[in-house]
Amino acid sequence: MNFIEQIIEEDIRNRKNEAKVHTRFPPEPNGYLHIGHAKSICLNFGIAKKYGGKCNLRFDDTNPVKEDTEYVDSIKEDIRWLGFEWAEEHYASDYFDQLYLWAEQLISDGLAYVDDQTQEEISKGRGVPTKPGDESPYRNRSVEENLDLFRRMRAGEFPDGSRVLRAKIDMASPNMHFRDPIMYRILHADHHRTGDKWCIYPMYDFAHGQSDSIEGITHSICTLEFEVHRPLYDWFCEALKIHHPQQIEFARLNLNYTIMSKRKLLQLVKENHVRGWDDPRMPTICGLRRRGYTPQAVRNFAETVGVAKRDNIIDVSLLEFCAREDLNKTAIRTMAVIDPVKLVIDNYPDDLVEEMEAVNNPEDPSAGTRKIPFAKELWIERADFRENADKKFYRLSIDREVRLKYAYIIKCTHIVKDDSGEIVEIHCTYDPETKTGMPQSNRKVKATIHWVPVSHSKKAEVRLFDRLFSVPDPDSCDEGQTFLDNLNPDSLVVKDVFVENGLTFEKASSVKHFQFERIGYFYCDPDSTEETLVFNKTVSLKQ
Numbered sequence: 001m002n003f004i005e006q007i008i009e010e011d012i013r014n015r016k017n018e019a020k021v022h023t024r025f026p027p028e029p030n031g032y033l034h035i036g037h038a039k040s041i042c043l044n045f046g047i048a049k050k051y052g053g054k055c056n057l058r059f060d061d062t063n064p065v066k067e068d069t070e071y072v073d074s075i076k077e078d079i080r081w082l083g084f085e086w087a088e089e090h091y092a093s094d095y096f097d098q099l100y101l102w103a104e105q106l107i108s109d110g111l112a113y114v115d116d117q118t119q120e121e122i123s124k125g126r127g128v129p130t131k132p133g134d135e136s137p138y139r140n141r142s143v144e145e146n147l148d149l150f151r152r153m154r155a156g157e158f159p160d161g162s163r164v165l166r167a168k169i170d171m172a173s174p175n176m177h178f179r180d181p182i183m184y185r186i187l188h189a190d191h192h193r194t195g196d197k198w199c200i201y202p203m204y205d206f207a208h209g210q211s212d213s214i215e216g217i218t219h220s221i222c223t224l225e226f227e228v229h230r231p232l233y234d235w236f237c238e239a240l241k242i243h244h245p246q247q248i249e250f251a252r253l254n255l256n257y258t259i260m261s262k263r264k265l266l267q268l269v270k271e272n273h274v275r276g277w278d279d280p281r282m283p284t285i286c287g288l289r290r291r292g293y294t295p296q297a298v299r300n301f302a303e304t305v306g307v308a309k310r311d312n313i314i315d316v317s318l319l320e321f322c323a324r325e326d327l328n329k330t331a332i333r334t335m336a337v338i339d340p341v342k343l344v345i346d347n348y349p350d351d352l353v354e355e356m357e358a359v360n361n362p363e364d365p366s367a368g369t370r371k372i373p374f375a376k377e378l379w380i381e382r383a384d385f386r387e388n389a390d391k392k393f394y395r396l397s398i399d400r401e402v403r404l405k406y407a408y409i410i411k412c413t414h415i416v417k418d419d420s421g422e423i424v425e426i427h428c429t430y431d432p433e434t435k436t437g438m439p440q441s442n443r444k445v446k447a448t449i450h451w452v453p454v455s456h457s458k459k460a461e462v463r464l465f466d467r468l469f470s471v472p473d474p475d476s477c478d479e480g481q482t483f484l485d486n487l488n489p490d491s492l493v494v495k496d497v498f499v500e501n502g503l504t505f506e507k508a509s510s511v512k513h514f515q516f517e518r519i520g521y522f523y524c525d526p527d528s529t530e531e532t533l534v535f536n537k538t539v540s541l542k543q
């Protein structure tokens, strides 16, 4: 049980909330969701489920300039893909009328005022935490004057930035958020939902808690950077005398070798450093999906990471581990040769094609078996042969034996090189008595290698990914450099490979997740066509 669950169980014991546990996931629709959001989604939806409550999806859409319905749609798709369904769908913008009335209420109670100072003057007046700030010369306006000015702000009489509405709290508070925080600003901008109805917009602190309150949220779970906002969250609820949800903070998820700022992810997309939000190298949920991660793997990852009270950095290899673990159980096995060299079995009949029985998933007998043609000429991996093999190399070398998976034991006899010295053919003989499943097949050899028949294989494209950034903390860079200077120039390698003939377009695009035996897990990319299949490498078989 994590510390948030402890708080909730304590609250349930004390019957603190009459209602059932009610959480929410509150994204700002200004970008695509990333793995950090997945953590928050699993937490909020997971808690609601565990305690028989519900979880809302609420779009915190109070900043019209950066928000868009494209993001709203992608967020909904990603949450559903993760396997969650919200109880209610809301938008902070649906509450603009109520928020406006509450602002007038605070003005009438002498708890808010219109400030004519510039943004710089306001910042300067706030001062520093160790010294009290200076009160605004407009702080003691009458209620009537404030109401009049605020209504005229709403009516559009003033230009952007000329006035703000501030809460009247304490300019000497050691908590800077208490030094008369801004509640409303003037912004003549079109909103993706409310159009031009509003030219004043509430700030985060005067929208988030109020929206939680309206929805009857019991536990408002957010990341640690909002801990310093909590007294203000509480203050507004008390001042407005409205339902008061409990804000609880946890440490945000940080992963090494990647970035999670939406602004920077947007920059990667806009400046074409990646192929889009769903580029398989991106830490976005749609990127992970296209990479071949499963919802189960992402949920397991969120669960394994747990909930912390202090910031920490999670190694990206844990995410990869979770992918491997889940895919091992479900991915259909197939053979593919990534870096091919030709193997010729000299004593195998020229025209013979045998059908070998291959297992589709040893972890799941119900996945069945398939037949793979076997012939005299095969493609094998170049790296499975070594001319000068030492004792530690167990695979193919002259005069050495290996097993060809699902087939025979072969012995290498000689090799053929081209003028440049590159190996173009590896020759061997096979022992017909050693066919997999036959009595002799238990004969010991130190290695088994995979293959595809030259005559019964086809080309496919694979996209091999490395980390998008070459350093663990992409944000730490030398002077004059940015996180972009830490991009890994070799994060994408595209290769032509040979796959089994039986891997048809229909099969690839319906099965989707494959294990290329001995290589790794691969996902059929939507760029695949009848002519050319495209596979993204999700993760290698071993770390």
Ligand code: ATP
Pocket: 025, 026, 027, 028, 029, 030, 035, 036, 037, 039, 040, 221, 222, 223, 251, 252, 253, 254, 260, 261, 262, 263
């Ligand atoms: P921005 O970079 O625009 O401030 P954000 O990452 O805070 O964005 P929001 O849309 O405000 O994005 O986030 C929605 C919810 O997801 C918030 O409750 C936020 O605390 C949570 N969240 C965001 N990033 C992480 C993260 N890395 N780990 C855990 N939760 C996160």
Ligand code: MG
Pocket: 028
């Ligand atoms: Mg945010």
